[in-house]
Structures are given as C-alpha cells and as structure tokens.
Amino acid sequence: MKKSKPFVHLILIIGSFAMLLPFFWMLITSLKSPQEILQFPPTLFPKKIMWHNYYDAFTAQPFFRYFLNTIFIAIATTIGQLFFAALAAFAFTFMDFPWKNTLFFILLGTMMIPQQALLIPDYIILAKLGWIDTFNSLIVPWLASVFSIFLLRQFFMTLPKELYDAAKIDGCSKFRFFWSIILPLSVPPMITAGIFTFLGSWNSFLWPLMVTNSQNMRTIQVGLAYFSQESGTQWELLMAAATFCILPLIIGYFFAQKQFIEGVARSGMKD
C-alpha cells in the first residue's frame, strides 16, 4: 500500500491539472491582446497584460444589469424557497392532518417530472399569467422545491417531538414555535439547502432564456450566451466575461466549501 503512493499522487496530480487547465487557459487568454490570440502555437503567458479586456467585456453588454438581475433573482428565490420549504417540512414533521402521507407521497412523486419536459407548457402558463419577461416568471415557479422540503424534513425529524408538545401546552402558537424555535435551530441544513438553491438559480440557463425577451431582463447566463453569439471571435473578451461570471462562485466556494461538499456527499446517502 505504502509503496504505491507516489504513483497515486502522480495520477491525482495529473487529474488536478486537467481539472484546472481550462480555468488557467481562460485567465491567460482573457489577458492577451487580439493579435496574440491568433498565434499558433499559442503563447503560454501574455506578452503584455491587457487588463482592459475586462472593462471592454463588461461594457460590451450591460453585464452590470445582468449581475443585478441574477443576484436579485437568486437571493429572492433562495429566501422564498427556504421559507416555504421550512413551512411545509414543519407541517409534515410535527403536525397530524388528514391525507398527510398521501400528500407527501405526491410531493415526492413530482421529483420524477423532468424540468426540460415542462418548458413548453410552463411557457404557455406564464404567458397566460402575463408573466413573460418579468421577474415573476424568473422567481415564482422556483419558490418551491421538493429537494429542500425533503432535506429540511429529514432534519426536523431529528428534533425531539416533545419540544412541540411542550410549546403547545405553554400556549405558544404554532407559527411562533416554528418561527422562534424551529427556524433558529435549522440554520445548518438551511445553509446546505440554500447553497444549492442559490447555485442552481445563478447557473440556470434554459429557463431564463425561454421566459425573457428584453435585454433588461437577462441574467448573466443568458447575457453570456448572447455575448458569445454576437462576438464569437473576440476570444479575449469572451474569456474575460467567462472569468467574471465564474469568479463570484469560486470565491463563494472557498468560503463555504465544507457545506458544498458535505451537501453533495449526503445526497448520495439518502434514498
């Protein structure tokens, strides 16, 4: 076992290199001049560092607006979804009501429906509601997530049921119990669920592509797609745009790495 370790490291390092190479290449390209881009064999480091590419890319499209849209949508979706998920998970864990198990079963069943099959009918529904090209269409449909409900319910089930009974006997209203006892206790699973919601919202593409028309409503992902189609050959600008789209995620990742990785690791453990 011990002997094989340099070999193990060698493979893992080659793998790590392959993982990071595209990002390295993105950064390097983003700092090259348009002339240097068109050299083959390519230069491994830019001869002259062109920071200006970032400014040019950022202003080539209203990326500032795209960022604001994306941040607003992601935060609103995350907060709303966590709140509604916690409410539902609370009822399913602590309360006893008719059709409880049936409803929970239906809830789990909805996970089987693939999102991509819903695009056309959802578009029709949103059009009927008059929500096309509004924030409503980008946020409201994502305020409910079975995954978040399930995750929070798993956590609530570990809390002692006596808490609920005691609170009721003391005359604490259910909502107050939920708000001031359950919610503060569930910060860790909320963070896990929240990270996935936020990331999913930030990275979602086909949905905002479908439900928005005007430039003002575009998210970063949609903006990036349009930018790529409109300036398909200005690779240094495209790489700069890709960099500033990814950067917030990478920074966030290094702060909340543990939650990211543990959240994923746990997802394989359940059902």
Place this chain on the structure above:
Amino acid sequence: MIKKKKSWFKNKELDAYLYIAPAFTILMTFHVLPIFLALYVSFQKWDLMSDPKFVGLANYKAMLTKSEFYSSLWNTIFYVIGSVPGGILIALLIAMLLNSKIKGLSWYRTIYFIPVITSINAVAIVWKWIYHGKYGLLNYIIGFIGIPPQDWLQDPRWAMPAIILMSVWKVLGYNVVIFLAGLQNIPTHLYEAARIDGANAWQQFRNITWPLLSPITYFILIMSTISSFQVFSQVYMMTPNGGPLGKTTVIVFYIYEYGFKRYKFGYASALAFILFLIILAMTFLQKIFIEKKVHYS
C-alpha cells in the same frame, strides 16, 4: 408514523394545510399540471399566429416520420452512453485513490470539485476556445504526440465526443465526492480481515468495495442518466446550430428549436411528453432495482 395520543387537537390540525399551501400551489401550477397540459397541447396544432386546433395524434405521427426525431434521439443516447459509464468509472477510480489514506485529500477534493460549482455556460465558452480548430489549446497539446489538428466542433465525427469530454470534466467532481463518502462508510476492518485471509487488491475490490458501494453506484448511474437525457446548455453554447450535420442536436435542443424558434407548440409538446415518458421509465427501473437489491434498516 405511529398514531399519536389523541388527547390534544384530535384530528384538528387542519391549519397544516396553510403551511403546505404555498409550496404545494407552486409545485402543482408549474411542475405537475404542465405535464398534463403538455399532453393536451400535444394533440393540438398550435403556433403563435393561430388558435389551437385539435389534430389528434398528428403530431406524434409527424414525429415518427421525421428522421430529425430519430437522429435527435440517437444523438442523445450517444451522449448518455458516451458520458455516463465512462464518467462514473473515472470518478470511482479517483475516489478510490483519494480513499487510500493519502496526504492532501481535502486539497484534491477541493480541486476536483471546482468545475461542478462553475456555470456550464461560462465553461462551455472556455472549452469552445480550447477546441478551436485553428488556435485551440487541444490541437497544440496533441501536436506534441504527433496527432494532426482537428476542427473538433465542426467535424461531424468529433463534435459530440468533444461535448462529451467537456461534460465528463464538468461533473466528475460531483460523483467523486459521492463515491468518496460511500467508500469512507465501508468499515476498514473488512479490508483488514480480507488481507489476513490473503485477498489481493482486486479480490478486495471485487468482494468488498464493489458490492458495498453498489447502492451508491446505482444512485449515481440513474441520476446521471436522467440528467444526461436532458442535456442542453453545453450543446447550445458550443454548437448553437445543432452541430455539423446536426450531430449534436439532442432531444431538448430539438424541443427548443421547435418550441421557441418555430413556435410549433403542439409538436414540441409531443416531443416533451416523449422525453417525460423516457425519464419516467428510467425512474421506475430505479425503483424496481432499489427494492430488489438494497436493504434499509
């Protein structure tokens, strides 16, 4: 759940419905009813200009006569077969290497996970540049081992494999982390006992690791297959026209084309409903398998 003592609030917690109502309303409106709406619309001829008109099974019949439909199905299956099994094997291999009590485990794990959190659109642009036929990094690298440059995304032979490679790279870390968690759950005394009995590395893998990991392998296999059937973003970003000779036109891309470029809602809904049935069938396969093979305490 066991029946609670009914002294208090006997059968009366009807306010529970208020708590589940917001989530339920949204799920029903946007994630359940639409599938029935898709079925309904699939029997209509409907474009943006005219009112829907009932046409029976005409959309499904049209689908079955179009070679585009079969090729989009085939392209999707090619993508799934090309990306899922290979991706899982590489992930398992890396997870096992990481699990061999090496130094720097968390560093490696962090690095392998980075592509997972990044936006598929952004990395798709980066890979498009790497695959560039004239100035791409990939052609430069393979030049060292004497392989002539290829125009990866413009070549009907290579466009889909290029997208597959990029996709495997993107999700590898996700599967590594799930496999690693599974491997760390296998009690080490099993391996110690096997070593005492003289089992070699392959026998240990075959008789301990593989069977104990099988629920997780199966979980990853099904989840990856389902999500791979829905591939869209990287295809749209890297080959916006559906690829050379349509070689990267996958099902969702085809739905998108008909739904949002040509506004043939009826036909696109029929396609969407078929996609739904395919994925539903796979989910049921998973249920059957899990009930057979996996035991829960």
